[in-house]
Amino acid sequence: MKNPIQLSPKEMINAYLLFFVVHGAQVGVGIQGFQRIIYQEARQDAWISVLLACIATHIVTFCMIKTLEIYGSNDLYGIQQDIYGKWMGNFLNAMYVFYCFVAFFSILRNYIEVIQAWIFPSIGTWFLSATLLIIIIYAFTGGLRVIVGVSFFSVILSLWMIPMLAFPLKYSSVDSLFPILENDIRSILKGAHSMTFTIIGFEILNVIYPFVKDKKNIRKPVHLGLLFSTFIYLSVMLVSITYYSEGKLVKTIWATLTLFSFISFPFIERFEFVAVCFWMLIIIPNLCLYLWAAYRGAIRLVNIRGTTFVWIFSFFVFIATLIIQTRTQINTINTIFGHIAFYVVFVYPILLWVLAILKKNFRSKKVQKNEQT
Numbered sequence: 001m002k003n004p005i006q007l008s009p010k011e012m013i014n015a016y017l018l019f020f021v022v023h024g025a026q027v028g029v030g031i032q033g034f035q036r037i038i039y040q041e042a043r044q045d046a047w048i049s050v051l052l053a054c055i056a057t058h059i060v061t062f063c064m065i066k067t068l069e070i071y072g073s074n075d076l077y078g079i080q081q082d083i084y085g086k087w088m089g090n091f092l093n094a095m096y097v098f099y100c101f102v103a104f105f106s107i108l109r110n111y112i113e114v115i116q117a118w119i120f121p122s123i124g125t126w127f128l129s130a131t132l133l134i135i136i137i138y139a140f141t142g143g144l145r146v147i148v149g150v151s152f153f154s155v156i157l158s159l160w161m162i163p164m165l166a167f168p169l170k171y172s173s174v175d176s177l178f179p180i181l182e183n184d185i186r187s188i189l190k191g192a193h194s195m196t197f198t199i200i201g202f203e204i205l206n207v208i209y210p211f212v213k214d215k216k217n218i219r220k221p222v223h224l225g226l227l228f229s230t231f232i233y234l235s236v237m238l239v240s241i242t243y244y245s246e247g248k249l250v251k252t253i254w255a256t257l258t259l260f261s262f263i264s265f266p267f268i269e270r271f272e273f274v275a276v277c278f279w280m281l282i283i284i285p286n287l288c289l290y291l292w293a294a295y296r297g298a299i300r301l302v303n304i305r306g307t308t309f310v311w312i313f314s315f316f317v318f319i320a321t322l323i324i325q326t327r328t329q330i331n332t333i334n335t336i337f338g339h340i341a342f343y344v345v346f347v348y349p350i351l352l353w354v355l356a357i358l359k360k361n362f363r364s365k366k367v368q369k370n371e372q373t
Contacts, residue, residue, distance in 0.1 A: 013148050013208075015217040021208065022225030024151035024285035025201030026057075027232055029110045032279070033254040034198040034233075035240040040250060042191030044176060045183045047237045049191030054230035056192070057202055060346050061222060063353040068209045070356045076206035077300045083355050093297050099344055100294035101313065103200070105320050106337050107286050108132060109330055111279065112321065118257065118276045129321040132280070133314045136287045140295075140310050144211055147292055151285040158282055161275065162232070165239050167263045172242035196345070197338035199233065201286060202226060203345045207293040 038046040071079050076096065081089035112128045120128075139150055205222060212218055240255050252258050261272040268274060295309050324330060 011144055012211055012213045013145060015212050015214045016221045017148050017152065018205070018208070018212065018218055019221035019225040019228075020152040020155045021148055021204065021285075021289070022202050022222050023228050024154050024282075025204050025289050026199055026226070026229040028201065028283045028286040029107050029114070029279070030198030031233065031236060032110075032114060032256050033252075034195065035237055035255040036250060036252055037194045038191040038237070039241070041194055042183055042188045043246070044178070044241060045181060045188050046191055046241060047177070047234060048181070049188050050195060050233050050237045051230070052188065053192040053195035053199055054226065054233060056346060057199060057226050057229075058223060060349050061202060061205065061226060063349045064203070064205055065219060065222070067349065067353045067356045068206070069215075070360055073210045073215075075208075075210050075296065077297050079352065079356065081300070083352070083359055090301055093300050096344075097294045097297040097301070099340070100290045100297070101316070102333075102337050103341070104287055104290040104294070104313075105317050106197070106333055107283055107290070108317065109321050109324055110334070111283050113327070113330055114254065114257070114276060114279070117254075119273055125321055125325065126318075129318050132287075133318060135284065136291060137310050137314055139284065139288050140291050141307065144208070144292060147285070147288040150288060154281050154285045158278070161278070162235070164260065164263055164271075164275075165235060168239055168243045168259050171262075172239065174242055176242045176246075177238070193342060194338070195233075196342045197334055199229065200341050200345050201289070202229075203349070204289045204293055206349075207296050208289075 035046065038049050042049045067079065068074075071082070074082070077089075077093045080092045080096075083089065084092060108129065112125055112132070115128055116123065116125070139146055202222075202225075205218075209215070209218070236256055239259065240249060243259065244252065244255065249255060257272055257275060260275040261270075263271040265271065291310065291313060294313060295306060298304055298309050324333060
């Protein structure tokens, strides 16, 4: 099935930029406090859960690329229309647009909560939501190349935060990592499952693939991006386990930000304020990419302009941020979305790959049969 949407050369990007897109989409608001959730399941073996979850991203990405290669220059929305037919395919496309909407909302609402809890408790949710949405709308209207550029600078300009993890190390104890594999495999796998909300984002490859110029060279930058994300998450988890006592890590909601609170310089006393504010640059690629992916699905379903779509999309997100206010409500949304995202991101691509292979074989046999007759 050919892509019904024509792409201009100005919209295309180089394959090496997928390193920044994938990593920028993966690392976001989840890294601020993912340790507690995983530690509750796997205890001191939580770092193994992180490693297993990150390995799973490589396996799923392999399946995604294989599926996309079968269809050449088509994206997930076009593939679903081809495999399931027009009506079922459009229904699944609508569900995926809704998935992008919920992912966008979850990231935005979690970051707003962090700002209110750490820096500006008296600022209204509506003001922070409107301000962030205006920034995202401005980036979105620039097109995909601008969004990819934002991802590039987000990764480059946030590298300085990684060495900051060295500060808590002088108060850490390696003994906290032992005994290794004391917990059963079920607990470790449950911990890996709990990583879902934190490490999703790489599924954007399903939508951005047609816009890559040299498609044959995408494997290396994509897997390197995933590998860099693995390094970040694994480093943060190891530092957290060795720094916090067992009881404290379970009770610390934003463990990563709390690590930054122990860092101080002569010219900056509250370093965590800098980290929270700078985190906006980290989550912007997440938000832009999910918004853009939702738009790519919407134009498959209805005839709508980009400016119209982004304002409608932003309006509903804005209303949702006003409805969901309490920490309990936000946690509930995160939990439900995490369960759904597990099947959307980690299970469905494998099933879709199998269906794409079956469809390809069926067509090949049909062509051979027609040639013989």
